Amino acid sequence: MSQTQGTAHPILSVEQVTRRYRLPRTTLFGEAPVLTAVKGISFSIGIGETLGIVGESGSGKSTLARLVMGFEQPDEGVVRFDGYDLARLTPAAFRIARRGFQMVFQDPNGSLDPRRTVGWSIAEPLRAQSVPLSEHPARVAEVLEQVGLRPDYAKRFPHEFSGGQRQRIAIARAIVMRPRLLVADEAVSALDVSVQAQILNLLMDLQDELGLAIMFISHDLAVISSICDRMIVMRHGEVLEEGPVPTVISAPRHAYTQALLSAARLED
Amino acid sequence: MIDLTDIHVDGPAGPLLRKTSLSLAAGERVGIVGESGSGKTLLALSMMGMVSDQLTVGGAISVEGRDMTNAVEADWRHLRARRLSMVFQEPMSALNPLRRVGDTVAAPLIRHQGYTREQARARALSLFEETGITDPERRLSQYPHQLSGGQRQRVLIALALACDPALLIADEPTSALDAEVALRITDLLVRLSRERNMALLFISHDLAAVSRTTERIIVMYGGDIMETGPTRAIMQAPHHPYTKGLLAARPKLWAPILSTHGKRRLPTIPGSVPPPQDLPRGCRFAGRCPVEMAHCATERPALIHTATGTAACHRQTADGAGGQS
Numbered sequence: 001m002s003q004t005q006g007t008a009h010p011i012l013s014v015e016q017v018t019r020r021y022r023l024p025r026t027t028l029f030g031e032a033p034v035l036t037a038v039k040g041i042s043f044s045i046g047i048g049e050t051l052g053i054v055g056e057s058g059s060g061k062s063t064l065a066r067l068v069m070g071f072e073q074p075d076e077g078v079v080r081f082d083g084y085d086l087a088r089l090t091p092a093a094f095r096i097a098r099r100g101f102q103m104v105f106q107d108p109n110g111s112l113d114p115r116r117t118v119g120w121s122i123a124e125p126l127r128a129q130s131v132p133l134s135e136h137p138a139r140v141a142e143v144l145e146q147v148g149l150r151p152d153y154a155k156r157f158p159h160e161f162s163g164g165q166r167q168r169i170a171i172a173r174a175i176v177m178r179p180r181l182l183v184a185d186e187a188v189s190a191l192d193v194s195v196q197a198q199i200l201n202l203l204m205d206l207q208d209e210l211g212l213a214i215m216f217i218s219h220d221l222a223v224i225s226s227i228c229d230r231m232i233v234m235r236h237g238e239v240l241e242e243g244p245v246p247t248v249i250s251a252p253r254h255a256y257t258q259a260l261l262s263a264a265r266l267e268d
Numbered sequence: 269m270i271d272l273t274d275i276h277v278d279g280p281a282g283p284l285l286r287k288t289s290l291s292l293a294a295g296e297r298v299g300i301v302g303e304s305g306s307g308k309t310l311l312a313l314s315m316m317g318m319v320s321d322q323l324t325v326g327g328a329i330s331v332e333g334r335d336m337t338n339a340v341e342a343d344w345r346h347l348r349a350r351r352l353s354m355v356f357q358e359p360m361s362a363l364n365p366l367r368r369v370g371d372t373v374a375a376p377l378i379r380h381q382g383y384t385r386e387q388a389r390a391r392a393l394s395l396f397e398e399t400g401i402t403d404p405e406r407r408l409s410q411y412p413h414q415l416s417g418g419q420r421q422r423v424l425i426a427l428a429l430a431c432d433p434a435l436l437i438a439d440e441p442t443s444a445l446d447a448e449v450a451l452r453i454t455d456l457l458v459r460l461s462r463e464r465n466m467a468l469l470f471i472s473h474d475l476a477a478v479s480r481t482t483e484r485i486i487v488m489y490g491g492d493i494m495e496t497g498p499t500r501a502i503m504q505a506p507h508h509p510y511t512k513g514l515l516a517a518r519p520k521l522w523a524p525i526l527s528t529h530g531k532r533r534l535p536t537i538p539g540s541v542p543p544p545q546d547l548p549r550g551c552r553f554a555g556r557c558p559v560e561m562a563h564c565a566t567e568r569p570a571l572i573h574t575a576t577g578t579a580a581c582h583r584q585t586a587d588g589a590g591g592q593s
Contacts, residue, residue, distance in 0.1 A: 193303065193473060193517050195303075201536060204533060
């Protein structure tokens with residue numbers, strides 16, 4: 001494995017990726033229209049780096065997340081994790097590679113089974129990856145502590161927790177396989193302001209401790225600018241602008257970025 | 269226009285909204301800011317006579333000089349059909365998916381105001397124009413699924429305006445929308461309030477959206493008012509420690525430019541909101557407050573005047589009386 005350190009070898013590289021969807025036909029005999037959700041996008045994320053992806057709904061940012069996670073295959077282009085083309089791995093090899101990247105969603109309830117204890121849900125990736133059962137309790141306790149919760153919470157059920165705590169549990173589940181890349185899709189968008197700040201700080205703490213790379217997807221420019229190193233601005237499936245956060249914020253080149261920024265400035 | 273005196277709501281496990289007094293003048297734009305469980309929606313529902321039967325409401329309420337304290341459901345329904353309107357967060361679930369949106373807007377006009385079908389349709393069209401719905405004529409005969417989120421929210425606003433309300437309550441009207449669309453919806457609400465001299469109560473957890481829309485802000489936490497004041501003063505110089513914490517915790521655009529070195533972390537309010545039955549008897553914010561004093565958890569602070577508004581904080585009293593700060 002090419003586990004050299006430094007950003008020269010990115011943990012994730014997305015090369016000229018395109019993804020199209022066939023839409024329902026609007027007329028009986030007509031061609032089904034095609035929506036190109038992602039159009040020839042390229043970017044990379046270095047080890048331990050946070051890349052922000054900002055865009056409105058329909059910009060293709062969530063499609064991009066699904067492509068990176070291997071939930072979908074690109075129609076064109078390559079997604080490389082740690083140098084390997086995900087589409088060309090055998091199912092067994094993909095399963096092993098999959099340990100390295102995990103996802104956190106906007107709604108934590110989606111990854112927590114209401115009828116199972118949170119410890120059971122957190123251990124799900126461990127079972128999927130055939131980690132010996134004897135290791136599970138210790139691993140679950142470890143990640144619960146890492147996300148700022150008490151280890152004995154493993155015995156409780158999701159409904160016993162607040163929205164912010166559930167998002168912490170979802171993050172614990174995402175880091176239990178000790179991934180090297182975390183894809184966070186609108187992970188703090190549904191949270192109250194004070195809870196949002198706590199979760200953003202938690203992500204930054206975990207990054208420092210574990211050397212995680214984070215692909216942070218959000219519609220909120222202020223959130224992106226607070227935690228990301230670099231950022232990409234997307235619209236209609238294309239990258240309009242890319243650069244270090246301070247550069248993009250202080251000297252946006254694209255008119256759309258300028259419009260987003262002035263909308264966000266109005267709020268302060 | 270509307271006066272609430274010592275209004276309070278109790279649930280089976282204890283108080284959900286503590287004794288609160290509040291007035292709105294005609295045409296005034298007031299924001300209620302609070303996080304989940306702060307009681308902001310309950311306060312709004314009590315103004316509409318829409319609090320669940322499972323809860324008990326106390327206190328006095330009058331709308332346009334009319335005492336509604338002991339009003340029955342029929343009185344409230346009469347008032348809601350004519351003077352009070354509400355817009356909710358989720359525009360999809362508030363619209364009947366099987367009904368053309370034009371018919372949805374026309375229905376209350378026919379039912380409550382004696383319009384004919386043609387008159388109601390013409391009125392719906394002019395409401396669509398007023399709320400900035402694109403291609404209004406064609407939209408009248410479309411179904412909700414054919415509209416974007418922003419257009420749907422405009423339809424709901426048109427529906428809310430159909431009866432020429434004196435008060436429009438907007439509960440998180442922009443939370444499900446993209447930033448750009450949200451901005452246009454808040455602009456629309458402000459314009460409508462001005463043009464119609466309609467009072468607007470804008471409820472949101474989003475301080476930014478509230479500050480753009482309102483002249484006065486009420487900050488709530490744990491079913492109690494923490495602070496009130498002119499919007500600009502609250503945003504620039506808040507008095508209550510909770511408001512200060514909330515403002516500091518917001519991610520800000522310029523923060524990374526100011527702190528490019530060292531660890532970047534957002535200021536936070538420690539801990540989390542306790543469930544209603546575990547809230548402190550005194551100040552609701554006790555236990556999480558950075559400047560808490562010994563009696564804060566047991567004695568409820570009164571709302572006292574600050575330089576610009578009011579704040580319910582024992583520190584205000586202590587610092588004010590002692591003259592040192």
